[in-house]
Each structure stands twice: as C-alpha cells, then as structure tokens.
Amino acid sequence: MRADFKDIVAGLLLLAAALFFGLIGFSQLPLGTSFRMGPGYFPVLLSGLLGVMGLAIAGRAIGAGAAVSAGQIPWRGIVLTSGATIGFALLVPRYGLVPALVVAILLSAFASRRMTPALALALTAGLTAFCILLFRYGLGVPIPLLGAP
Amino acid sequence: MELTSHLLLGLQVAISPTNLLFCFVGALLGTLVGVLPGIGPAATVALLLPITFTMSPETSLIMLAGIYYGAQYGGSTTAILINLPGEASSAVTAIDGYQMARQGRAGAALGIAAIGSFIAGSFATLVIAWFAEPLTTVALKFGPAEYFSLILLGLVASTALAHGSVLKALAMIVLGMLLGLVGTDVNSGQLRYTFGVGELADGLGIVAIAVGVFGIAEIFRNLENEQEREVGVKTVSGLMPSAADLKASAAPIARGTAIGTILGVLPGGGALLASFASYAVEKKLAKDPSRFGKGAIEGVAGPESANNAGAQTSFIPMLTLGLPANAVMALMVGAMTIQGIAPGPSVITDKPELFWGLIASMWLGNLMLVLLNLPLIGIWVRLLSVPYYILFPGIIAFSAIGVYSVASNVFDLYTLAAFGLIGYLLVKLGFELTPLLLGFVLGPMMETYLRRAMVLSRGDPSYLVTEPLSAALLAATASLLCLLLLPSVTRKRSEVFVEED
Amino acid sequence: MLKTILAATSGLALAVIAATASAQSWPDRQIRMIIPFPPGGQQEVASRILVEKLSAELGQPIIIESRPGADGNVGTEAVAKSTPDGNTWLGSSVPFTTQVALHPKSLRYSPTKDFAPVATFGTTTFMFTVPAELPVKDLKEFIAYIKAQKGKASYAGSGRGSVVHLATEKFKQSAGLEMEMIPYAGQPPAISDLLAGRVQFMALGSVFAAPLVKAGKLKALAVMDTKRNAELPDVPTVVEAGYPDLALKSFFGIHVPKGTPEAVIQRINAAVNKAIVMPEIAERFAKSNVDAAEPNTPQQYGALIEQQVALWAGIVKAAGIETD
Structure with missing residues (x-):
C-alpha cells in the first residue's frame, strides 16, 4: 500500500500533543462555564481541535504518494x-x-x-x-x- | 496653518543638537539590538531608563522612541541574513528574505526592507501628526469581541504564509496557541502546564522559542549535507535593489504602509498582525503566488513596510490617551512619569514641544536609519561570505547571551535548546514554523479577549455576532476559511506548492 | 533524604556566615531592588526617584529590576529565596499583603515570616471613575444606577489582589452592589474599555485618572482617601460620600529577606528616612501622584503590613474570592 509515512507520523505526533494538553487540561484544570470560563476551557477546546487536525493529516496520508526520505540527520x-x-x-x-x-x-x-x-x-x-x-x-x-x- | 506651525515647532525641538544626537544614538542602538538575536528593544529601554533621568523629557523620549523603531529596522537584518528573526514580526520577513539571501540577493532584500521601512515610517509619522485624535476613537471601538474576531481573522489569514498544506499550517497555529497558554492564567491565577517548574509561571519565553525554532533549527538543517555542499549564499549579485526590484516593490510598499498604519493603532498585537496581513495580501494579489516562500521581493517589501508603519502608529494610543500598546511603550510612559509628565490627553496641549518634537524626531530618525542602513548592507552581505561553520558558533553564542539577558533566567536557555530540536523535528515532518510562532503570540491574547467578552455578555456567545464590527470580521474569517479549505482549491494548491528541500 | 538535609543545613550555615561577615562592610557591592510587576508602573517610577538618593547615601549603585508574573508572586518569591545579605530588596506594595488571603494554600512565601520590613516611603491614592457618558453625577446616583442594572454592570479589575480589584469588592459589599469583575493584566489595558463604556466602573490610580478626568473623558465620583486630591479638588473623598471604610490607599515600601542583619536593615531605613523628607523628593513624587511617607521605623512598617494583611483577608473572605 502506498502511504505518505511522513504525514502519518506528523498527524500522530499532533494527536499525541493534543492528548497531552487535553488530558492534563481536562483532569487538572477547572473548565468553568461559558460565562466564567475556567483556566481549562480554552486549552481543552484547542486540544480537541488539534486532535481532529492530527487525525485528518494522518488519515489523508494513507493512500497518498510515498514520502521523500528524511535525508541525513546531522x-x-x-x-x-x-x-x-x-x-x-x-x-x-x-x-x-x-x-x-x-x-x-x-x-x-x-x-x-x-x-x-x-x-x-x-x-x-x-x-x-x-x-x-x-x-x-x-x-x-x-x-x-x-x-x- | 495650524499643522504646519505645529510641525515647525516640532522640527525646532528635534533638530537641536542634543536631540539630534540622542535621536541618532537611539536609532543606532536600536538597530544594534534589533540585529542581535534575543536582546530586544524592551530590555534595552529598561536598561537605559535610569540614564534618561538626567536628560530633558523631550530628549529622553526621542532617544527611547529611536531605540524602538531602530530595532524594527535591525530586526529584519538577521531575519534576512541567517533566518533569525529578532522579533515575532520579522518572522514574516524571514520567509522570503532568507530565501533571497540564499540566492545571493541579500543586498536587494536588505535594501528594499530599508527603503520600504523609510517610506512607511515617514507616511505613518504624517498620519500621527494629522489623524492622531480621530484614530484614537477608532481604537476605542475595539472591545474584547472585536479583538477576538480580528485575531481569529488574522490567524486564519496567516495560513496564506504557508507554502504547503493549509491543514498543517492551521495545526501549527493551534499547537502554538497551546504552547502560549503555558504559565499563569491571568483570570484565575492558576498555573497551567507548568509541572511544578517555577520558571514556567511566566510562560515559555517568546525570544527563546523564536530563536530556537528559527535560528537553531536552521543550523541543524545546514549541517545536514555539510560534506556535499557549502551552505549559504551562492554568488552575491548587486548590493542594491535593481530598477525591476523597485518597480515590483512599489505597490506592496504602499499597501503594506496602509495596512500597518491602520492596524498599528490597535494596542496589543496590532503591529504584529500588520506584517502577517500584508504578506497574506501580497500573496493573494500576486500573479504567480508560487514564488512566495522562494524569495519573492514583494514578500519582504510589504511586511517590512507594514511592520514599520505599525510600529509608528502604535504610538498613537500612548500619545493621545496614555495607553501603552506594548512593553516598550509602557516603559516610555514610565519615563514620562519620572520626568513629571502625566501621560494622557493633556500632553498634546500642555506640552506641545514634547508631542510635536517627538513626532518630528521620528521622521528624522527614520531618515537617519535609512542613511545608516544602506551603507551597512555592504558589511552585512560580506558577513555572509564567512564560511558557515565559522559563522554559526557565533550565532549560538549571541543567541545564548541574548536569551539569557532577557530575564537572567537559565530556564529560557533550556527552552532554547529544546525548541531547536522541536523546530527541527517539525520541519522534517513538513510543518512550517511561522504559523506556530504567530499562534504562540496571539493565542493567549485571543483567550483573554474571548473570556472577557464572555463575562461581559454573561456567557452569551451571540455577543460576538451582535456587535456589528465583530460580526463583519467573523464573516470575513468564515468566507476566507471556506475558500482555503474547499477541496478543489486545496488540490490545486498542493499541486502548485508541494516542494521538498 | 539525609543528603538533602545536609545540603540544606550547610547552605544555611554558609548563608549565616556570609551574612555576618558582610554586615560590617555592607554595602560592598551593587544592590538589586526587585519590583515584581511589569516595568513602567508607578511603583517603579517612585522607587527609581528614591534609589537615586539611597544610592548616593549608601555609596553603591542600586539597580531596579522588574520581575513581573503571577500578580507579583514570581518576583516576591525570588526575593524570599535570595541570600539575606542586604543586597537584594523587594519593592513591596499592597499586593504583597493580599496574596496570602487569595492563595492560602499555594502561596510559596509569607509576607510576615519570610520577609523583614525596612521602611515605607510613599503612598498613592485611587479614584472611583466611570465613563464620561454614564448618566450619573455622584456616587449616590451611581449606586442607584448600578442597582437598576440588576447585575448587568461590570467593573474593571487589574490583577487579582490589587487595590483596584479588592477595593471594588469592598465597595460592592458596603453598598450592596452587583457588578461582575472583568480581569485585566494591569491598569492601562483596562482603561480603554472603561473609556468606551464597556465596563461601568473602575477604582483607577489617580496618576492615570487625573489627566483623563481633566480632559472630560472620564468622570471621578470619589477619591479613596481621607483628603481631597490636589489635582482634582472638586472630587469628594469617600469619607465625605459616606464610605469611610473605603479610604484604602496603596503604599510603597522596601522589604528584605528574613535573616538580613539588623544593622543592615537599620542603615537602609535611615537612608530612606533621610531621603523622604527632602523637598526635592516630595516634589518629584507629587508629579507622579505619590505622597512621600512620614519617616518610620522597620517596626512601624511591619505593623502596617500586619494590619494590611488582616484588612485584606477580611475583604477576601467576605467576597468569597479565594482561589485555592
């Protein structure tokens, strides 16, 4: 199967970041209400958005053209x-x-x-x-x- | 005519030998700290504040203002030469400016940046003289809802900066916003994502992140293929912009000046949004947008003009109401109070020599900067002929000192090292870093405005659309987002823009 | 664990030795005064005017360092942790005394246990201000107006635990008002929303309020002081308006970490007392709306701090605005 592995890694990395910020935010920071937004409201919202984007990037990469190699790492x-x-x-x-x-x-x-x-x-x-x-x-x-x- | 007599009064103040000298000292110092990564105008003004006590109020403000706009000039120099933006706003200049430098056109890029900045600075100075009062009223029309919508529009528009996938650019914005939220929440005082690290209470340092993801990550990229090729510049062609360059830049300079003049008036991020907005506009209007990100001179001319015009007009709220738009302005307000002048609407009537003297000095200062910077281009370009493996230890040393000098905080240096690695990883995965930086700066502001708007409306989100100005901005955002994400457009974009380097 | 204790004790011993050794020769090097707020504020301005004289008196340069963050707690904590040798000072003001009531659990310093008072050098006042278009002429009309709004009104607060925030909470308690606080990081950003009438009220520092009131862009309803403001003599005091409890001034002073040698504290105190009676200082302070304090002893300043801590704790408790 052809897949753009670079984008799959990229998408999964974003998903991991989203989970990191989202879970910590959700479990440790008060969400509040839309009237008095707590410190967790905005970060959890953003984490959700980032997670969806990560999935979309990874999903789109499946079946796309193969990626170029990463090149040398210095x-x-x-x-x-x-x-x-x-x-x-x-x-x-x-x-x-x-x-x-x-x-x-x-x-x-x-x-x-x-x-x-x-x-x-x-x-x-x-x-x-x-x-x-x-x-x-x-x-x-x-x-x-x-x-x- | 009243304005003429005012400007004459201002010129008389500004060309007194002392004021002329300190205007030059300020502009020169500003250029220097702008060129050096890390150490910025705010830190410099803070360091120099005590010296200004002994000066007259006019002289002291003229010098401090010179540092501020001088730094805007200088900040673009390292952005163009070594992809190291001194400030968030010159991150935009780095996109095409650095590519121009790699193609041997550093002279043209630096020249057009200086010329554009001068034109923009002169125009914005006139605007301050003429329209300071009415523009203040415009600034007051912007409440939390309007700022929220403006920032949202700015963020979505900034995906035009990316020359790859729109989705990836949007994801970088969101990631940047999340990183920007690290630290103490203003509303509740609660710590977010600090994991007990005391130094994180103030958030991640913007300078450390900017220098890390651009400067350090670029060093890693240049070390990649060391054996095979000499990195850096091929041949240097011409120190000055050619006639064709000037012709191509004229319209972008004019548009950038207009955008910067208007957005600069808005405190908090106005001047920064201006350079991003200008880049987005130029790319949209260009006949062949694919040149952007590969060394298009319009991508330097427009944002640099916008940046400098915005830097000038950001003085307006301070001069007319005593409201500082950023940290440097806050320090200047402090300088005024130390001198026994209460900043506010009375300055213009009670201290006309100060108000008009400062305005006249801004124009003189801009003139000095262009005269100072054009001859310097030769020296800067010669710097590029230094082999890269000799140049970059210097970049590291300068970055480390600069980052550390901001707050004598060792943690900022670890942030610098970490974001060098993160930046490199993200570049390897095909992400672009300018949207990340933009999200980082604007994300926390956006949250603050949103929360403020929600308290004002008692939690009713419709407040954002019932305020007419905010509604208009949101409508513009929505149509832009549709345009960007429409499948056909995306496919066409990726065909045109995908490029590997 | 044992290692930590050993390290801690030896560190402490070293600090004590260093402190006693330096008491005789102090000051032998540059002194840092940390102001825990963003640069350019009134406290910094007044401190800079003062340290010019102190530096001449003590014979060492004194640099003012702005270390903002977490409503002043970042910089304050840094001073609490610094070596108590008299070379690091804290610029103390009202928030120094209010944070302990707002964060009884998470605050990592105690204003009374971790710090030694040196002297207070100035006070500044605040004014009750409202947008120019608000249809009220005095405090009484304002109270009636806000009550008629039935909870729709908002006020601007700058930083949790500042006078701007807590004095308004106290005012709300005394007058029985309902107003929602809109938080801002510092006073200047709040002013534009006040000017535009998005918020209806702010207890604004006189230094900001006076020029805007004189220009007709804001209305001042009362001065939070027992005497009227020299720049706006027509504005009544809160005492005249019937709220004597709201004569809440802010003060500026100097603290050093606990453990600083007594001789050093006395020398700084003497230098401050010498400076604040100079007519030049009074004049320069007045221009930025700061009144020079009467000469005072460290004990007197310490008593003021204890009284302030108790006062604000009462207000915080009554308002129910603790954060942890």
Missing part, C-alpha cells in the same frame, strides 16, 4: 549544538559569562566536521572577546564576566 551537530546551549546554561549563573562562552563556542565549533582544532581555539578566543566587548561593555548587559552575580 546527529553530531545536533548533540554538540544543543550541548553548547545547555553547557552555557549550566555555567553562566555560577561561573559567569567567560567560562560559559568558551565552553559554548568550543562545543558548537566542533559541530561542523570542517572545523580544525587550531581554528576552533582561535574562533573561541576571538568570539569570546567580541561578545564581552559588545554585550558587557557596549550594551551594559548585567551578567558578570566571572563568578555569580
């Missing part, structure tokens, strides 16, 4: 780039801007396979200095360079 890039942001998040409140920037730039630099160690170090030094000049001294962003605020 795992190394995804892991290192996300790691850079998370590393920045872990370091900046405790140790300040400089260590956080060094780690974030080094990690993301190696996300690309074209990067060489020497270039990465040069890039880290240059970008860190540039960011500090721009944000700390240029814009006066109140993040300490070293240490906690």
